[in-house]
Amino acid sequence: MMRASPLPEDLLALLPRRSDEGPRVWLVGGAVRDWLLERPILDLDFAVEGDALALARSVADGLQADYYPLDPSRNTGRVLVQDSDTGKRIYDFAGLRGPDILTDLRDRDFTINAMAVDPFDLGRLIDPTGGLRDLKEKRLRACSDSAFLSDPLRVLRAVRLSQMLELRMEAETITSLKAATHLIESVSPERVRDELMRIFGLAEPSGALRLMLHLNLWEAVFPELPARTDGAAVETALRTLGHAAEILAVLDPVHDEERAADAILGSLVWRLGRYRQAIYENLNAEVAPDRARRPLLFLAGLFHLVGCSSIGPNGPAMPCPAEARMKLAAQRLRLSRRESRFLLRVLSAMHELRRIEDISPLVVYRYFNQAPDAGVGTVLLDLASQLAKQPGPPSGEDWEAALAKSRTLLEAAFERREELIDPPSLVDGTKLISSLGLRPGPEIGRLLERIREAQVEGLIQTEEQALEWTRRWIQAGR
Structure with a gap:
């Protein structure tokens, strides 16, 4: 059965057909992959045989959208379309990497991203590296032995794609990846930041972090964390982030009812489920353009749980300041001031929640006063840390106490804000x-x-x- 076109009709009407005098154009990369997998597609990439900048500008004019010359030296332009449903859509147009489309595709990162289709002939897939077969067999394979050496950022992209699409990495690809690990530091901080944010923005980022450990990427990706990291601390961190992902999944407005069949998660949904939409909107609020609170929350959680534990010269764990490590990471990744403040507020709020026993209106006020934007996410991260304290489920009494504290704080954030967090001014x-x-x-x-x-x-x-x-x-x- 022919799949529906991934291209909106208004965009398709502006693209040149093969019979036209305009440049030849193909839909390429992740958009083709996701189209074949029937995954949602928002951003589209096009390879253009000809002037990609002129085509991008023409499309932007036709859609009354914004145009950006991303990299004129590489004949690459971007069209940014504001969409009332999705917020925005991005269409990138790039000149061919070589004399023809086949050369262009073979020069890409992974076979599953090295496929193309003519927008007007979707029935014929151009697939010179066997990407469709790899996709069907759930395999991630580099297009060439030099794929990682030519762009070391692909090391992180491999981790993200493996986790996101549940792919197993081919043995030769793993060998090539490990050989390029040391080159990550040569990649611009902004590109590393953007890929890391995509990883922390995954539905289950702890799986990607665990894969990084397995591939010996940890020190290259997180140089600020202790070089001799306490293995128990790392495992606790990964369990915590895994539980945090579970909590956010059952509290998502679009959720799987069966996931809450577990007694622990079921009790959480019963106490906190009424705040699903409010939590979703809070964690998906942008802190910087295209970067929301949720991935930053997971990044801060990792540094809170691992950044304060290292193996000392005599063996025992020694405390170390997670805040200092977090500041260094934020600087290295070129995070904005707002993002840096958010990360540090999460760390501070995590410490504060550990100290809270008897919760009162004043305690609620002071908590959100010092973590105005990070308070909600940290409440959920703290719940996850309660679940990660031991391999099995927590005691009923401890879990109920944690839920009661969380319910009080979220109720204040979403239902009693004017009373407990932001009361009207009586005097100036x-x-x-x-x-x-x-x-x-x-x-x-x-x-x-x-x-x-x-x-x-x-x-x-x-x-x-x-x-x-x-x-x-x-x-x-x-």
Whole structure:
């Protein structure tokens, strides 16, 4: 049965046919792979025999979309289409890598990405390296022995594709991959960052991390983590991230009901399921263009769990500052300031949650005050760490206590925000100064914060009460 075209009709109408005088064009790469697998496709890559920049500009004009000359020296342009359903779609147009389409495909990374189709003749697959066979046999195979040497970033891409598509890596491909591992440091930090974010954005990133360990990629990919990492700490980290992925899967708005049949996950869904959509929107909010909170949460979780444990010269584990390691990683990967702050807030919030025993309105307020954007995700990461403490399920009492704490915090975030996290201002600094005869300075800010805390505790509700409470607070010498 012929599959439906992966190309939107408005785009197809703007592409030159083979009989036209315009450049010859093929749909290539991951879009063809995902089309054959019947996976969702948002971004499309085209190989162009001719002026790819001119074609991209023409398509952008026809779609009333944005055009970017990605790499004029390599005849590569991008069309960015705003879509009301998906947010945006990306169409990349690149000149052929060689004299013809067959040479272009053979020069790509993996056989499953080295297939092409004519947009107007989808029934004829161009597949010079046997990608379709590898796809059917669930095998990841490099197009050539030099694939990783020509672009070492493909080492990370191999890990991601293996995990994402559940492929087994061919033996010769593994050998070639390992030979190029040391070259990862030669890849631009931005490219490494983007591929790592895709890995941490997978539905189950811990599987990819485990594969990195197996392939001896750990030190090359995470040089900031201890060189002599405690194996138990790594295993705990991988279990935690695995449980975090399970938690997010059962709390996803589109979820598999059977996954929650487990008693532990079932109780979690019963207590937290009402917040599915809110959690999804929170974790998928962008921190930087095309980079959301969710992958950053998993990255921070890894550094929290592994970054504070290493093997010392005499054998026992020694504590080390995860925050310092996280800062170094953020700098190396060229993460934005907002992303760096988010990562550090996750680390801080993880420590804070460990200390919380009796949860009160003031505790809730202070928690979200120090982790405004990271608080929700860290609650779920903390739940996952509870599940990872031991190989088997946690005790019923401990798990119920953890769920109760999480429910209180998520309820505050999604249903009681104005009451417990962001109460309306009763007074401002000017009012405090004029009414109480105070001098401007840092102390005014501290007083305003203490007023907000008293408001959350239910001690004050009006401007008059706030001023009187502050007057007594000052008189008491606090």
